[in-house]
Amino acid sequence: MLYLIQLLISGLAIGAIYGLIAMGFAVIYKSTGLVNFAQGEMTMITAYIAWTISTTVSGNVFVVALCAILAAVVLGLVIERVVMRPMLGEPVFATVMVTIGLAVILRSSINFIWDAYPHDLDIGVGRTIVRIGAIGVRTGQIAVIVTLLALLAAIWAFFRYSKIGVAMRAVAADDRTALLMGISATRVHALAWAASSVIAGIGGVFFALSYDLSPAMFQLGLKAFPATILGGLDAVLGSGLGGLLIGITENLAGGYIGSGMKEVAGFAMIIVVLMVRPFGIFGERDIERV
């Protein structure tokens, strides 16, 4: 029983990280209609920048957090402006291929800007173990779950009530009509890239806090795919929750079946989800008119 609860909690914690990155996927998909294959790499870059700040500027938690968020915003905006915007209006095939190219470039840039060895993001928080009864939980694990829930609420409110959020939904629903209503699609796209970069970046920093930083971190993006497919590619909140489900599934599979299963449980789930409910639990079914 204790083993099960322990697995569930660490599953929730890693699932929250997947959830954050999956929300990053969903934000971009929702407003631009494309799957950003470079999401995991963007997450990794943000985490590395956070690490650089913590070792060179200051180890203060707030400084690191603020700088990391700023860096993520800049990263998202730069990628949108330099790489993605010129591809506006091109077929989805081409834009998606561009994100794949971008992913490969960002992935290998790690080895040139930083190095190939694993690092510790140690800013003195997140590693203390809190005991609840017989179960030990790291504060970082609690923090990431709380952050995910807070962000879920914030994003729900943002899309529901704020003017920009409504504009983003409008662009996602029908970009031509949105343009006619005076919404700038490019600005919405830029905002989506920045937001997605920040949300996923937070996930990346939390991952670096509780585990470590290595050039293989981009695989978080691959792990988050099942989450966003499960939750629904166009459902931001659903993707966040999907992350939690995937995290738990993965940990249970790893704990009870075998460690090899842990790696592939999420991917196996994608195939099952696509067979049963291809638009995800919370996604909208695509209805196409001829």
Added chain:
Amino acid sequence: MRTGDFKQTYGELVTLVDSPPAWLWSAVLIATLIAAPFVLNSYALSFLIIILITMVGTLGLNILTGYTGLISLGHVGFLVTGAYAYAVLVSKYQMHPLIGFLGAGVVPALASLIVGAPSLRLKGLYLAITTLAFSFIINTVILEARWLTNGARGISVQRPEIFGISFDSDAAFTWLCLGFAILTLLATLNIRRSRVGRAFVAIRDNDTAARVMGINLHAYKLFAFVTSAFITGLAGALYGIYLSFVSVEGFPFLLSIEALAILIVGGLGSALGAVLGTILIVLLPEATRLLFSLFSAQMDAMFTTGAQELKSMLYGLVIILFLRFQPRGLVGAWHDVRRMWVNWPLRY
């Protein structure tokens, strides 16, 4: 007077080669390639072998991505399945190499059926995601199934001997790869000009319209995927033989990206494009290395330490730049040049 590019019958539209000199040039090219092993040193020959093997794999992906317009990010999964199928059948169970090659095609084709059946029912990018997942799952499966695949230790593979002809020497192996490359090229060209190929292209260009015309989307997409996996599996077997050792590490994920880069650089949906793209992309890292080593020895050192990273960076850059500035690829550029040459001094 006949000017321009006239087609007067349907037969002319679907001929393999539309001008007699092209047959001559192809024959000259093939003769040159057959003679090449006698002239080239072993370093240059290794590039020729890699180009031929990569060409087989890329032509396989071209059926899926170029003709049918579906992205697969996991073709390295079929490559590795094909290599293992060959290695297990030939090295482990001492079967005839031809059976090995057959297995190298059939096993990935079966795997593609499992991956493709659920994901091809859907529109959009789902295939890209499931194939990506597949390429990771298959690695775990191979590592876990130790009784069959020796797990992480891998399987060593001998160069085959078929009907008394030994392909042990580099020259002979080049001819084997050349044979496979020519057969694959002919096969894909023939698929393209048949009813099936036209259905693929119709699906790529407008799937709703294709469906209205009575094309069974699911069946044809699945057929494209299975064919593509079959050919890619053959390329995997050849690559495994070339490496003389089959292991999961020998087939990094980068190979999937490389294949896509080749298709984009060459020009999507064209067999000639796949060939031109293969030559450019395989030689690109080497060419860049030579270029940089002219400037400084330090750059040269960087290439030897971070070879893999520089390669992936180059592939990424090439993908982005070509999609942005020359979306029709090398083939498009070639067509432009040819038209200019024929019509000069008129524009068209």
